[in-house]
Amino acid sequence: MKWELLTTSKLSVDEIHEILESATGFAIGETWQPKGKVFISNLFFEPSTRTKSSFEVAERKLGLEVIPFEMQTSSVLKGETLYDTVRTLEAIGTDAVVIRHSADNYFSELHKGISIPIINAGDGRGHHPTQSLLDLMTIHQEFSRFTGIKVAIIGDILHSRVARSNADALTRLGAKVIFSGPDSWINLPELPEGCEYMEVDDAVREADVVMLLRVQHERHDGKVLFEKEAYHQQFGLTAGREKLMKKDSIILHPAPVNRGVEIANELVECSRSRIFKQMENGVYIRMAVLKKALQNKNGGIEHVHANQKWQTAY
Amino acid sequence: MKWELLTTSKLSVDEIHEILESATGFAIGETWQPKGKVFISNLFFEPSTRTKSSFEVAERKLGLEVIPFEMQTSSVLKGETLYDTVRTLEAIGTDAVVIRHSADNYFSELHKGISIPIINAGDGRGHHPTQSLLDLMTIHQEFSRFTGIKVAIIGDILHSRVARSNADALTRLGAKVIFSGPDSWINLPELPEGCEYMEVDDAVREADVVMLLRVQHERHDGKVLFEKEAYHQQFGLTAGREKLMKKDSIILHPAPVNRGVEIANELVECSRSRIFKQMENGVYIRMAVLKKALQNKNGGIEHVHANQKWQTAY
Amino acid sequence: MKWELLTTSKLSVDEIHEILESATGFAIGETWQPKGKVFISNLFFEPSTRTKSSFEVAERKLGLEVIPFEMQTSSVLKGETLYDTVRTLEAIGTDAVVIRHSADNYFSELHKGISIPIINAGDGRGHHPTQSLLDLMTIHQEFSRFTGIKVAIIGDILHSRVARSNADALTRLGAKVIFSGPDSWINLPELPEGCEYMEVDDAVREADVVMLLRVQHERHDGKVLFEKEAYHQQFGLTAGREKLMKKDSIILHPAPVNRGVEIANELVECSRSRIFKQMENGVYIRMAVLKKALQNKNGGIEHVHANQKWQTAY
The missing domain is CATH 3.40.50.1370 (Aspartate/ornithine carbamoyltransferase)
Structure with a gap:
């Protein structure tokens, strides 16, 4: 077999x-x-x-x-x-x-x-199961458990290979999943069981793990839905928004990163970031x-x- | 040396x-x-x-x-x-x-x-000498000899790298070669010594080895000479034509196969096929x-x- | 470190x-x-x-x-x-x-x-430091020293990755560097210290090492500055010019060679050539x-x- x-x-x-x-x-x-x-x-x-x-x-x-x-x-x-x-x-x-x-x-x-x-x-x-698994490994490495851990998945959830499968695995493992991002990129009526929607600032404040998703320009058929800077200010992890995070919360991103879009350039390798650890x-x-x-x-x-x-x- | x-x-x-x-x-x-x-x-x-x-x-x-x-x-x-x-x-x-x-x-x-x-x-x-040699190996594996074995080479003989060199090697080894396919793809006046031309049905009926050649769209300068289905019916190994084959005859194809053109889709991995064995x-x-x-x-x-x-x- | x-x-x-x-x-x-x-x-x-x-x-x-x-x-x-x-x-x-x-x-x-x-x-x-080093190795292999060796670097010096760094290293090692080639490809006012300009025939006559540079068509934005044959006759190592070289002088070229442009086709593998040795x-x-x-x-x-x-x- x-x-x-x-x-x-x-x-x-x-x-x-x-x-x-x-x-x-x-x-x-x-x-x-x-x-x-x-x-x-x-x-x-x-x-x-x-x-x-x-x-x-x-x-x-x-x-x-x-x-x-x-x-x-x-x-x-x-x-x-x-x-x-x-x-x-x-x-x-x-x-x-x-x-x-x-x-x-x-x-x-x-x-x-x-x-x-x-x-x-x-x-x-x-x-993208190996990506999901490495996310899980990085979270477990940090917190030694999944139960009760709050993971905010922020961004282009509709086009993301990992958002839904991560949500599914995390809830099965006992974690709590928060979705956030542009309305048009989240199918609110069909939010998976056990998942919750929050505004970006609330999600960032609440989460133990802030998991940013890549804006996948290459999957939007050339349509520009957001100016980079506008996206960054509304939905990205700006330097200001990072200050809302809890003391021991960490940042994940599947990469490649659009610097200055999903995440401020200077945060990519900050002490909270586990991006290269991932x-x-x-x-x-x-x-x-x-x-x-x-x-x-x-x-x-x-x-x-x-x-x-x-x-x-x- | x-x-x-x-x-x-x-x-x-x-x-x-x-x-x-x-x-x-x-x-x-x-x-x-x-x-x-x-x-x-x-x-x-x-x-x-x-x-x-x-x-x-x-x-x-x-x-x-x-x-x-x-x-x-x-x-x-x-x-x-x-x-x-x-x-x-x-x-x-x-x-x-x-x-x-x-x-x-x-x-x-x-x-x-x-x-x-x-x-x-x-x-x-x-x-394409290693292709010829692997064809020979597959034939010998099946029949433990070349002498007297009848090999029908069917299809785009003019553009084929292996048709002529296979025919040459097979006749030298004692096998008998039959060519078949569209008239415009066989140079009848210059048929190699020891080789014979037959209509497709006769060739399939007669052969111990039915060696189909790939229709090489990429070598015809974009000209479409045959509709796929028309080629299949006239010169391909259709499900019907396969029934004309002798009990122990086998099918070879150098691949990649155009399924439904040279050979019916369901015959690619049938019990007579040695395509993946090749x-x-x-x-x-x-x-x-x-x-x-x-x-x-x-x-x-x-x-x-x-x-x-x-x-x-x- | x-x-x-x-x-x-x-x-x-x-x-x-x-x-x-x-x-x-x-x-x-x-x-x-x-x-x-x-x-x-x-x-x-x-x-x-x-x-x-x-x-x-x-x-x-x-x-x-x-x-x-x-x-x-x-x-x-x-x-x-x-x-x-x-x-x-x-x-x-x-x-x-x-x-x-x-x-x-x-x-x-x-x-x-x-x-x-x-x-x-x-x-x-x-x-292109490893290219410079292999040039140096080939020269040293031939003459067992750098001191006093005269190296003529001929051709497209402006666009060459190795011309300037070779000149720098060679002079530091005690060799003497001669530049030659089309005026528009040599910045005469800024010739590096210890380097000298000569006409091609003089450079070839004088040098222990004739180092030809590649005409880099791909770096000239499609502009044709010289017809191939004209370049060859004026600045290339023609069969005639090779006869001007000293008895034990050698030929270097970083390759890929434009045969018949920088160097006559028949000289690429002549006994003076160290091109494949490089x-x-x-x-x-x-x-x-x-x-x-x-x-x-x-x-x-x-x-x-x-x-x-x-x-x-x-």
Whole structure:
């Protein structure tokens, strides 16, 4: 039975805890490597620096052989379907594929005919489960729990891959979710159960975690809905608004950041910001997810650096 | 003396048998690795998923260091010649190059000034020797011989890199080749010796191997010669036509497949189809070819998994 | 304290000698490898074959893990700044970055906020320190000294990344620099101290090293300033002009070469030419630079092939 990761919502609470624990192990120096040569391919049909590089680093740390795939030189240009592309990679010996694609739920039919695990690295406006998991890891790292933690998700919720799946996972884990942002980007009548809407200032004041979403210019078909400065003043985390935050509250952002839009330039690396910590955690999360997907295949070798001793912190 | 692979027609029958035998060894688990770090580069000037990825997997399985080359960011954009590009790669320590290029016989002058072996991964409408070899391997795997085997090559023979070189190799190996397809895509007066023309239905009925060729829209300068459905009905392997095939006959296709054009969608993975088996075999063929090109360099280490014993099946 | 390489002019004479000596060690078979997995990324925002591939080979020879970065699929397309891109790579565990960028001095602010070393692989019309170093290595290889050596730098000096930094380094090392080429491409009033201008024929006659510069069509905004043949006759190294050279003088060119423009086609690989030797040396220089940048991190392992004994030649 293959294990793969398509959406956060299909992960049980137990699976989430298991992945976070495994990622925490990697964060403190644990290593794992599958037996023999294991091949993986990262199929990114949309631009990405951090997600793609993060998977690459995770894969190399696990000792995997990464088979490059470049959309611009692939047979996709000759009209090949995604199924045939993935089926081909499977035929030539790839053991798992990581896919980012602009189509929502690109995997809904795909994964049935493919016997190797698919790790979803983002589908259209749909899901981005490893991003959700790294957000969860960063929150847990800070507060050592989810129960009672208030997370304000602010911004372009309609177009965000992570807003809804994060809300879903967080509420299942016991946290409280607050949505905020422009009315036109929040579907108020269909607010998920357990979630609440607040004005931006109230959300920032209330939250333990201020999770800003990226204004995704590239998904608005070229329409400019807000001037940058206007958005920043109304809905962004300005220097002034940051002062409303509680003493130990932290800032998250999935990046890439539009500096001076979602967040003031000078706050990107301020002491509350966990933005670059999120990126670091992303590598550990992806290691944990890949390990879980690949370990059924042929076992693998658990390494612990000989000179290290620790209590699993999670 | 360097050994390289430019065209199938320059391979002797003995060399073909040697490569197929070596590939069969890799297929059943044999391994080989050159001594020390050996560098290779894949220069693909045309889109490709399977050939490029297949070479990549083969190279990693042999433990080679693959130096990435992306046409879009190369000095070819500054007008550098192919010779200077390859000569550069040689100067910096590359031990062999794999090249796909849109120019027929791009290698005719090139290979004289270059001292490292060139593996041709496709030149214009010319040759594609590793594809030919993997076709041969797949046929031999099925029938354990070539003598007397009837292979029908159906479709766009004029634009096909593999049709003519396959026909040449197959007849030299003792098989019988039947050409079929649209009149305008077969040069009847110049049919190679030992080859025969048949109507599609007769060819399908007669053949042990039905080898469909890809309709290469990208090589027809944008001219549409056939509507997809019309081509499918007249020359494609429809569900109906498949019923004309002999009990043990098999289907080959070099892929990427135009589903519903050369072959009915539901036949791509039917029990007669060896299309994905061909892809798998492609990795072993490329391992065998690379081994043959590199082994003169510095020896290499023959590994056999300790827990395996076999009679070389070939 | 991190060591990084941004410009040649910031290198002391001692550092230059140290790098050349280390590179010479690599040229004669010495090896070095950092402890554990070390990650590096090559960020090339401009086309390049040889510099990028040369870094790749150098990195693989040092056993580094190279995280691919393709501009065309990066978040730079979403408007991400260079700082955020590099900061991201740092966050996910990259230990050093190699950057080529079209902006002069792209690193002037960047390197302050980044704690990992940056190796400059070319900035706009500015610097290209590893190219300068490989030129120096090739000269020293030939003459075993710099003092008194006359180097004629001929061509497009205004747009050249290496002309000025080479002139600076060469004079500091004791060599004598002669500039030559079209008036409009040399800023005569601002000729660097210790440098001299000569007509092309005189420069060729006088020099121990004839260093031709590439006519960089791609940096002239599409303006054609010279017909190719006219440039070749007036300022290029023609077959006739080569006969003016002293018996043991050599030819350098940073490549890619415009054959028949800067240099006659038949001279590119003539016995005086060190053009492909320069490329080979580039790998050793980059190994030396990377070693110097990475060795502070975590030590590293000095290997010497057991079967080799040598006197360090430098």
